[in-house]
Amino acid sequence: MSHLMRVITRKMSTSRGIEKVVVIGGGLMGAGIAQVAASSGFRVTLVEINEQLVEKAKANIQKSLGRVAKKQFKDDEGAQNGFISTTLGRLDATCNLTDAVRDTDLVIEAIVENMKVKHDLFAKIDSVAPQHTIFASNTSSLSITEIASITKRTDRFGGLHFFNPVPVMKLLEVIRTESTSDDTYKKMMDFGQGMGKVCITCKDTPGFVVNRLLVPYLAEAVRLYERGDASAKDIDIAMKLGAGYPMGPLELADYVGLDTTRNIISGWHEKFPENPLFRPIETLDKLVQEGKMGVKSGEGFYSYKK
Numbered sequence: 134m135s136h137l138m139r140v141i142t143r144k145m146s147t148s149r150g151i152e153k154v155v156v157i158g159g160g161l162m163g164a165g166i167a168q169v170a171a172s173s174g175f176r177v178t179l180v181e182i183n184e185q186l187v188e189k190a191k192a193n194i195q196k197s198l199g200r201v202a203k204k205q206f207k208d209d210e211g212a213q214n215g216f217i218s219t220t221l222g223r224l225d226a227t228c229n230l231t232d233a234v235r236d237t238d239l240v241i242e243a244i245v246e247n248m249k250v251k252h253d254l255f256a257k258i259d260s261v262a263p264q265h266t267i268f269a270s271n272t273s274s275l276s277i278t279e280i281a282s283i284t285k286r287t288d289r290f291g292g293l294h295f296f297n298p299v300p301v302m303k304l305l306e307v308i309r310t311e312s313t314s315d316d317t318y319k320k321m322m323d324f325g326q327g328m329g330k331v332c333i334t335c336k337d338t339p340g341f342v343v344n345r346l347l348v349p350y351l352a353e354a355v356r357l358y359e360r361g362d363a364s365a366k367d368i369d370i371a372m373k374l375g376a377g378y379p380m381g382p383l384e385l386a387d388y389v390g391l392d393t394t395r396n397i398i399s400g401w402h403e404k405f406p407e408n409p410l411f412r413p414i415e416t417l418d419k420l421v422q423e424g425k426m427g428v429k430s431g432e433g434f435y436s437y438k439k
C-alpha cells in the first residue's frame with residue numbers, strides 16, 4: 134500500500150482510536166519511532182531530557198527522513214521536500230514531560246533499559262496523563278507486566294517492540310500481558326498497522342520472539358571472539374556469507390548499542406542465574422566501562438570515527 138493510501142486508510146479506520154502519540158526518549162529507537170509515526174499521519178510529541186538531546190534527535194530524524202524521501206520519491210525533489218515538511222509539521226519535540234503527556238492517546242516509552250528508571254518515569258506520568266491514554270514500552274528484554282505494575286492502568290498497558298532501524302525494519306511485536314484489555318490490544322494493533330508495520334503478537338515472556346532467539350546468538354558470538362577462536366571481522370563475514378544475515382553479530386551488537394546489549398544480558402543473568410547463555414561477558418563489560426558503546430559513541434568492536 135502506498136504511503137498516502139496508508140495515511141488515508143488509517144484516518145478512516147481509527148477515527149476513535151489513537152491519533153496523538155508521545156514518544157519518550159529520542160535516542161536510537163525513540164527518534165525512529167517518532168519519525169515513522171509522524172510520517173504515517175499521527176500527531177507526535179517527542180520528549181528528551183535536555184535541549185541538546187532534543188536538537189540531536191531532531192537532526193537524526195531530519196537525516197533519516199531525507200533517506201526515506203529519496204527512496205520513496207526518487208527524482209522528484211518537490212515531492213521529497215513536501216514529504217519531509219509535512220512529516221516535520223506533525224512532530225514536536227520538547228523537554229517538558231508532564232505538559233506533553235497531558236493530552237495524548239498513547240505514550241511509547243523508549244528510554245534506558247533499566248527497570249527502576251522506567252518505573253520512575255511511568256509513576257510520574259500515570260497521575261498526569263488522561264484516563265483513556267494507553268501506555269506502552271519499547272523494552273527489549275524487561276517484563277511488561279513488571280513495568281506496568283507501578284501504574285494504576287495495567288489494563289491500558291502493553292508492549293510495542295520496534296526494531297532498529299525503525300524506518301526500515303518492517304516488524305512490530307505487540308505484547309499483551311494478562312491484564313491488557315481487548316480494547317487496548319486492538320488499538321495497539323491498529324496503531325502498528327497504521328505505521329505500516331507487520332504486527333505479530335507475543336505473550337509477555339523474556340525477549341518476546343526476536344530477542345529470545347537473537348540475544349543468545351549475539352552473546353555466543355562475543356564469547357567466540359573473547360576466546361580468540363576467530364577475529365571479529367571473520368565472525369561477521371562468516372554469519373553474513375554463511376547464514377545470510379545482513380549484518381554479522383558483532384556489527385549488529387555495535388549497531389544496537391553495547392550498553393543496551395550488556396544491560397539485557399546482565400538483567401537476564403540476575404533473573405535466570407542458572408542459565409549459562411546469560412552469564413556476564415567480560416569483553417562487553419570492559420567496552421562499556423571504556424565508553425565504547427558501538428556506532429552511537431564512535432567505537433565498539435569496530436571504530437566508526439571519521
Ligand SMILES: CCCCCCCC(=O)CC(=O)SCCNC(=O)CCNC(=O)[C@H](O)C(C)(C)COP(=O)(O)OP(=O)(O)OC[C@H]1O[C@@H](n2cnc3c(N)ncnc32)[C@H](O)[C@@H]1OP(=O)(O)O
Pocket residue numbers: 197198200201204272273295296297298299300301302343344347348349351352379380385389393394397
Ligand atoms: C544481545 C542483545 C541484542 C539485542 C538488543 C536489542 C535489540 C532489539 O530489541 C531489537 C532489534 O532492533 S534487533 C536489530 C534488528 N535489526 C537488524 O537486524 C538490522 C540488520 N541490518 C540490516 O538490516 C541492514 O544492514 C541495514 C538496513 C541496517 C542497513 O542496510 P545496508 O547495509 O544495505 O545499508 P544501506 O545501504 O545504508 O541501507 C539500506 C537501505 O535502508 C535505508 N536506511 C538504512 N538506515 C536507515 C535509517 N536509519 N533511516 C532511514 N533509512 C535507512 C537506506 O536508505 C537504504 O535504502 P535504499 O538505498 O533505498 O536501499
Ligand SMILES: NC(=O)C1=CN([C@@H]2O[C@H](COP(=O)(O)OP(=O)(O)OC[C@H]3O[C@@H](n4cnc5c(N)ncnc54)[C@H](O)[C@@H]3O)[C@@H](O)[C@H]2O)C=CC1
Pocket residue numbers: 157158159160161162163180181182186242243244245246247254271272273274294295296297388389390393
Ligand atoms: N537499540 C536497539 O536496537 C533497540 C532498543 N530497544 C529498547 O528501546 C529502549 C531505548 O533504547 P535505545 O533507543 O537504543 O537507547 P538510547 O540510549 O539510544 O536512547 C535512550 C534515550 O532516552 C533518553 N532518556 C532517558 N531517560 C529519559 C527520560 N526520563 N525522559 C526522556 N528521555 C529520557 C536518553 O537521553 C536517550 O537519548 C530500551 O528499552 C531498549 O532496550 C528496543 C528495540 C531495539
